[in-house]
Amino acid sequence: MSEPFWKLERFGDHLERWIEQEQPPPELRQLVVDWTFALFDNPYAAGLRRDRDQPNFYWGGIPGTVHGEHQVVTCGFWIYEETRTVICYGYATLSLPL
Numbered sequence: 001m002s003e004p005f006w007k008l009e010r011f012g013d014h015l016e017r018w019i020e021q022e023q024p025p026p027e028l029r030q031l032v033v034d035w036t037f038a039l040f041d042n043p044y045a046a047g048l049r050r051d052r053d054q055p056n057f058y059w060g061g062i063p064g065t066v067h068g069e070h071q072v073v074t075c076g077f078w079i080y081e082e083t084r085t086v087i088c089y090g091y092a093t094l095s096l097p098l
Helices: 011-022 026-038
Strands: 007-009 057-061 071-080 085-095
């Protein structure tokens, strides 16, 4: 098996913290975990938007995670092309609209 093109940093700790704090249902947790693993292939295809004020920072609602009374799971991360690194800022469940 070949190595992924992108290296992910701090995702595991932030994901565990989100799960401990939010205690999401198993199907929502699995959606977020699957989305996170897809970042190894292409973080630009994650469905998040680039922040105009912070170079390389992407943030937004994770596609497919709208649940409850207008809530969505969000994530933020920085993309560093020169080192092929994606660094997690964190996960949170927020109310819509964002």
